[in-house]
Amino acid sequence: MVRALFLILFLAPSLASAKVHFGVSYGANNDSNSLDSKNVTSTTYFNGYVFVQLVEKYRIYLGAEYAYLSASGPNADSTLSQMQASGPLVGVKWLIGRDDLFFMSVAGTTLTQATYKVSGAQTETWTGYSYAGQVGLRPLITTRLRLTAGLTYIASTYTTKSVSSTGTPSSSKSNFVRTYYSPTVGLELDF
Numbered sequence: 360m361v362r363a364l365f366l367i368l369f370l371a372p373s374l375a376s377a378k379v380h381f382g383v384s385y386g387a388n389n390d391s392n393s394l395d396s397k398n399v400t401s402t403t404y405f406n407g408y409v410f411v412q413l414v415e416k417y418r419i420y421l422g423a424e425y426a427y428l429s430a431s432g433p434n435a436d437s438t439l440s441q442m443q444a445s446g447p448l449v450g451v452k453w454l455i456g457r458d459d460l461f462f463m464s465v466a467g468t469t470l471t472q473a474t475y476k477v478s479g480a481q482t483e484t485w486t487g488y489s490y491a492g493q494v495g496l497r498p499l500i501t502t503r504l505r506l507t508a509g510l511t512y513i514a515s516t517y518t519t520k521s522v523s524s525t526g527t528p529s530s531s532k533s534n535f536v537r538t539y540y541s542p543t544v545g546l547e548l549d550f
Contacts, residue, residue, distance in 0.1 A: 378412040380420065380452075384493075384545030386511055400432030404511060404541055410452045410464075418454040423447060424466060426491065428513065428539060434477065442537065444473035444515060448491060462509070464493045471515050473537075485517035485535070497547060507545040514538045 386404040410422030427445040434440055450466025467490040476482040495509020518534045 377415075378420075379550045380410045380422070380547055381408070381550075382505075382507060382545055382547035383407045384507055384509070384511070384543040386541035386543035388539075388541045400430070402428070402430040402539060402541065404428050404513070404539065404543065410450075418459060420452040420454070421450075422452060422466075423449050426489075426513070430537070430539070438480075439478045440475070441477075442473055442475045444471060444489075444537070446471040446489065448489065450491070454497075458499065460496060460498060462493075462495055462497055462507075464491075466491045471517070473515070473517055475517075475535075481522060484521045486519045487515060487517035487534075489513060489515040493543070495543070503549050505547040505549060507543070507547050509543050510540065511543045512538070512540040 384404075384406055388400075388402040390400045390402075404426070406424050406426040408422055408424030410420035412418070412420050425445070425447050427443075429441075429443045431439060431441045446468050447470055448466035448468040450464055452462055452464040455461040455463070467488070469488045471487050471489040473485045473487070474482055475485060491511065491513045493509045493511045495507055497505040497507045500506055514536070515538075516534065516536050520533070
């Protein structure tokens, strides 16, 4: 905590004139195995972020975001699985093109937490790590407000499970991996 405070105070004069981006984005997917299938997998993604340009000459930004992912879908044995995951990420964003129209970003964390439940079984809490990538467009709406549209990819590996001692566990897994990709839309404020 003391190191973070020292770093903020040390960088404050150089950050006073730095460009800052605040934003949110949202994505949702509904997918099924076939056109006539009633077994639909539903996924929702939301994130909020702040990125700061550290060197004015380059259009590379350092930032942090908080992501939330919710997924549900049927299993082969007619049960329903539900998963919710969230966590902070630290990343880099690169702006490209005239008026910074295009962007690419990557972020990662070792602090991802998820809950996983199969109908009729106990909820499990998992922890692990994640990384995310996004590419897209950010056209201007006003002088400071931008619309963002992109493709987001997230991969998470959950390695530690905690379950209370009563009830039936949702899975016998010792770890599991989840990936997600979806078109996303959002708004961004540039200062």
